[in-house]
Amino acid sequence: xxxxxxxxxxKSRRALVAFLPLLLFVALAGVFLMQLTSGRNxxxxxxxxxxxxAPMLSLPPLEGAVKNGNAVPALTSEAVRGKLTLxxxxxxxxxxxxxxxxxxxxxxxxxxxxxVGINYKDKNDAALAFxxxxxxxxxxxxxxxxxAAAIDWGVYGIPESFLVGxxxxxxxxxxxxxxxxxxxxxxxxxxxxxxSQKK
Numbered sequence: 255x256x257x258x259x260x261x262x263x264x265k266s267r268r269a270l271v272a273f274l275p276l277l278l279f280v281a282l283a284g285v286f287l288m289q290l291t292s293g294r295n296x297x298x299x300x301x302x303x304x305x306x307x308a309p310m311l312s313l314p315p316l317e318g319a320v321k322n323g324n325a326v327p328a329l330t331s332e333a334v335r336g337k338l339t340l341x342x343x344x345x346x347x348x349x350x351x352x353x354x355x356x357x358x359x360x361x362x363x364x365x366x367x368x369x370v371g372i373n374y375k376d377k378n379d380a381a382l383a384f385x386x387x388x389x390x391x392x393x394x395x396x397x398x399x400x401x402a403a404a405i406d407w408g409v410y411g412i413p414e415s416f417l418v419g420x421x422x423x424x425x426x427x428x429x430x431x432x433x434x435x436x437x438x439x440x441x442x443x444x445x446x447x448x449x450s451q452k453k
Contacts, residue, residue, distance in 0.1 A: 302408065303424045308334070308341075308416070309406040313396025316373055318382050321390045329370050329396025334418055337368040338448055340441075341416045342392070343409050345376040346384035351413045354431030355388045361437070362391035366449060370394040374412050375401050417444050419451075 303309075308331075315328035327333060334341070342358055344351040362369040371392040373381050378397070385392075398404055407416065410429060417426040426444040428436060 303416075304427060306424060307422050308418045308424050309403070311396060311403070313372065313398060313403055316381055316395040316397050317378060319385060319390060319392075319395050321392065326390065326392060327394050329372060329394045331422075333370060333394035334368060335422065336420050338366060338420055338445065339368040339370055339418045341370055341372060341407070341418060343372045343374050343398075343404055343407070343412050343414045345374045345412055346380040347376065348374075348412050350431040352384075352388070354413055354433070355391075357432045357434065357437060359389050359391045361432075361441075362393075364445075366445060368393055371396070372403055372407075373397050374404055374409070375399060415441075417441065417448065419448050 311329050311331045311334065313329045315326065319326040340358075340361060344355075344358075358369065361367060369391050371394075373395055375398065381397075396403065401409075404412075407414075408427075413431050415428045415432065416424055419425050425448055426441065428440065432441065
């Protein structure tokens with residue numbers, strides 16, 4: 255004689271449904287805890303563009319921007335072609351951009367590096383005032399008023415910077431403001447590696 259399987263009662267089904275959100279919460283909390291205790295730098299967001307050609311650049315200039323007494327040209331693919339280039343995405347309203355600006359000015363003095371900027375969702379006068387107050391490190395500046403170029407580059411939030419090889423390949427991405435430690439520990443090794451590959 256075969257026994258008929260016992261069907262769960264309505265009460266046990268409701269209890270299971272009631273505990274399901276708790277189980278999901280515990281599982282997610284476990285994943286977040288593993289991420290926090292993994293020792294990895296959580297500010298590093300992987301980019302699908304690393305190792306791929308940089309998106310085309312065809313941005314209008316920041317009207318009125320000057321460097322060394324000369325008008326700063328628009329940011330186009332031609333402005334970065336054949337040069338190891340740091341593309342910095344910035345805005346005058348961005349507090350971390352202001353914090354990192356002295357570091358970007360210092361990088362612009364490195365003859366091995368072409369430093370250009372994408373001015374993100376900014377007002378022209380505010381961007382000019384920012385550069386007038388803090389200095390202009392950029393050999394070319396492109397204006398991105400609606401953020402379309404930033405989307406193409408996979409920008410999550412600003413500031414963000416991309417090291418682009420002379421062949422147009424994205425070699426390195428930095429999310430957030432550069433400081434002396436991140437330049438010394440991450441960017442400079444990436445620059446030196448790019449230059450050694452070129453030889």
